Amino acid sequence: MPDAPQAAPFRPETAILSLGDDFYDPVKAADFPQTILRFRNQRAAETVGLGDLDEAAWLRHFGRFEALPGSLEQPLALRYHGHQFRNYNPDIGDGRGFLFAQLRDADGRLLDLGTKGSGQTPYSRFGDGRLTLKGGVREVLATEMLEALGVNTSRTFSLIETGETLERNDEPSPTRSAVLVRLNHGHIRIGTFQRLAFFQQEDELRRLTDYCLIELYGDQPGEDGPGRLLDHVVSGTARLAASYMAAGFVHGVLNSDNINVTAESFDYGPWRFAKTWDPRFTAAYFDQQGLYAFGRQAEAILWDVYQLAGTLALISPVEPLQAAVDAFPARFEAAMRAAILGRLGVKPKSEEDDLALMGVLESALMRGGVEIDRFFFDWAGGRRRGASPADYSGEAFAGLEQALAGYEPSHPLDHPYWGDAVPCSMHIEEVEAIWARIAEADDWSAFEAKVAAIRRMGEAMRG
Incomplete structure (x- = not known):
C-alpha cells in the first residue's frame, strides 16, 4: 500500500444485515471514563474516505461508537463457534468486540470496521470485554510490521486509551485499558460456518456461502458455490501460511475462530517474530505441545480449512470440497516460493x-x-x-x-533503508522496551518512531 494514497470517498454499507438476525446480536459499547487518542491510521483512513475527520469526531466514532452516517445504526456482536487448540467450543462469539460499521474501498470491495475491547456482549462469558493498552500497542506493532512485510493482514485503524484499570493474570496488574478498531475485508470466520453446521442450519449455510462469494470475493452464487468458496479460501490461506513463514512470524493462536474466510490475518494475542529459522519456535506460553509452532502453521491452517470443508459438506457434494483441500499443499509450496523470493527481492526463474x-x-x-x-x-x-x-x-x-x-x-535497492547498519525488526525485547517507556513515563516516542521505521522499511521493500 502506498504511503500517500489518493483520498477516496466515504461509501457506507450495511451488507451484513442481509444475512438476518440469526448471525448477530445488537449490542452497545461500554461507556468509557476517558477517550485519549493513541494511534490513528491516517494512511488507512484516507483510503476509505475518513481521513478528514477531526480528532473530536474520531473520538466520537471510534471511542464512543457514534454510528457512521449511512452505515450500521447499532454495533453487532457476531455469532460463531470454533475449535480452540483442536477442542470444539460452542460457547464463544464476539465477547469483547463487535462489528461497528461497513464501508467500501475505492475499488468497491466491502470492508468491516471491527472492535477489540469495546465492552461486554452476550458472548463475554466471565470476561470484562476489555482490552489492555499493552495489548492494543502490540496489535498496532504486529499489523504495521506484517503489512510492511507483505502479509495479508487486518490493519489497526485506531487505538484509544479508555481510562480504566484492568486486572489480568498473565501480566502485571492493574494495567491500563484501551479500545481498538481494525479494518479488514470481513469478519466471517471458519467458526461462523461451524456454528451453523452445529445447529444443522442448512439454509443459513447457503445464505452465508452466497454472502461470502458475492461480498467478499466478487464471485457469483450457484449450486457449485460451496466448492468455489472453499477453493478461494484454500488459495488465500495457503498464501497466508507462506507469508507468515517468509516474515518469520508466529501468530500463536490459529484456532478456527481466528481464521477469516477472506484469509486475512487478524486478532493478535501472543504473537512473536522468530529471531532464527526454528520450526519449533512457539509464541504462546500455553502452547506446550507446539501445535501452532513456527514450522507447523501451514499444517494448523490446513486443519482449520478441513473444518470449513466439513461444514460445507452439509450443502455440497464431497468431491469438489475434497479437490479443493487436496490442492492446499501444492498451492502452499508455490506460495512459499513466491513469498521467499519476494522477501529476498529477486525475480523467479524456473x-x-x-x-x-x-x-x-x-x-x-x-x-x-x-x-x-x-x-x-x-x-x-x-x-x-x-x-x-x-x-x-x-x-x-x-x-x-x-x-x-x-x-x-x-526492484531497485536505492532506498536509503538499504544503507542502514541494521534491519528493521520486531522482536519481543523491543516490544517490551517500547511498552516499558509507555507504562513507566507515558512516553510514546519509541512507539511512534517504530511505526515510522516500519513504514519506511515497507517503502524500501516495495521499491
Whole structure:
C-alpha cells in the first residue's frame, strides 16, 4: 500500500444485515471514563474516505461508537463457534468486540470496521470485554510490521486509551485499558460456518456461502458455490501460511475462530517474530505441545480449512470440497516460493531453480543461526551487500551464492533503508522496551518512531 494514497470517498454499507438476525446480536459499547487518542491510521483512513475527520469526531466514532452516517445504526456482536487448540467450543462469539460499521474501498470491495475491547456482549462469558493498552500497542506493532512485510493482514485503524484499570493474570496488574478498531475485508470466520453446521442450519449455510462469494470475493452464487468458496479460501490461506513463514512470524493462536474466510490475518494475542529459522519456535506460553509452532502453521491452517470443508459438506457434494483441500499443499509450496523470493527481492526463474534455491536457503537459515531479518537484509536483491556482523563463511552457507547465481533483483535497492547498519525488526525485547517507556513515563516516542521505521522499511521493500 502506498504511503500517500489518493483520498477516496466515504461509501457506507450495511451488507451484513442481509444475512438476518440469526448471525448477530445488537449490542452497545461500554461507556468509557476517558477517550485519549493513541494511534490513528491516517494512511488507512484516507483510503476509505475518513481521513478528514477531526480528532473530536474520531473520538466520537471510534471511542464512543457514534454510528457512521449511512452505515450500521447499532454495533453487532457476531455469532460463531470454533475449535480452540483442536477442542470444539460452542460457547464463544464476539465477547469483547463487535462489528461497528461497513464501508467500501475505492475499488468497491466491502470492508468491516471491527472492535477489540469495546465492552461486554452476550458472548463475554466471565470476561470484562476489555482490552489492555499493552495489548492494543502490540496489535498496532504486529499489523504495521506484517503489512510492511507483505502479509495479508487486518490493519489497526485506531487505538484509544479508555481510562480504566484492568486486572489480568498473565501480566502485571492493574494495567491500563484501551479500545481498538481494525479494518479488514470481513469478519466471517471458519467458526461462523461451524456454528451453523452445529445447529444443522442448512439454509443459513447457503445464505452465508452466497454472502461470502458475492461480498467478499466478487464471485457469483450457484449450486457449485460451496466448492468455489472453499477453493478461494484454500488459495488465500495457503498464501497466508507462506507469508507468515517468509516474515518469520508466529501468530500463536490459529484456532478456527481466528481464521477469516477472506484469509486475512487478524486478532493478535501472543504473537512473536522468530529471531532464527526454528520450526519449533512457539509464541504462546500455553502452547506446550507446539501445535501452532513456527514450522507447523501451514499444517494448523490446513486443519482449520478441513473444518470449513466439513461444514460445507452439509450443502455440497464431497468431491469438489475434497479437490479443493487436496490442492492446499501444492498451492502452499508455490506460495512459499513466491513469498521467499519476494522477501529476498529477486525475480523467479524456473520452478526447478526456485525449488533448489528454497532448499539451500532454508537449510542455511536453520543451520547457520543467522537472524531472519538480518539475512534477508544482507542478501536483498540476491547478492550480499556491504558489511554485516553476520558470518556467512561457514559450511551452512556454502552453496548459497551458487544457488543465487542468475537471479535478478525484482526492484531497485536505492532506498536509503538499504544503507542502514541494521534491519528493521520486531522482536519481543523491543516490544517490551517500547511498552516499558509507555507504562513507566507515558512516553510514546519509541512507539511512534517504530511505526515510522516500519513504514519506511515497507517503502524500501516495495521499491
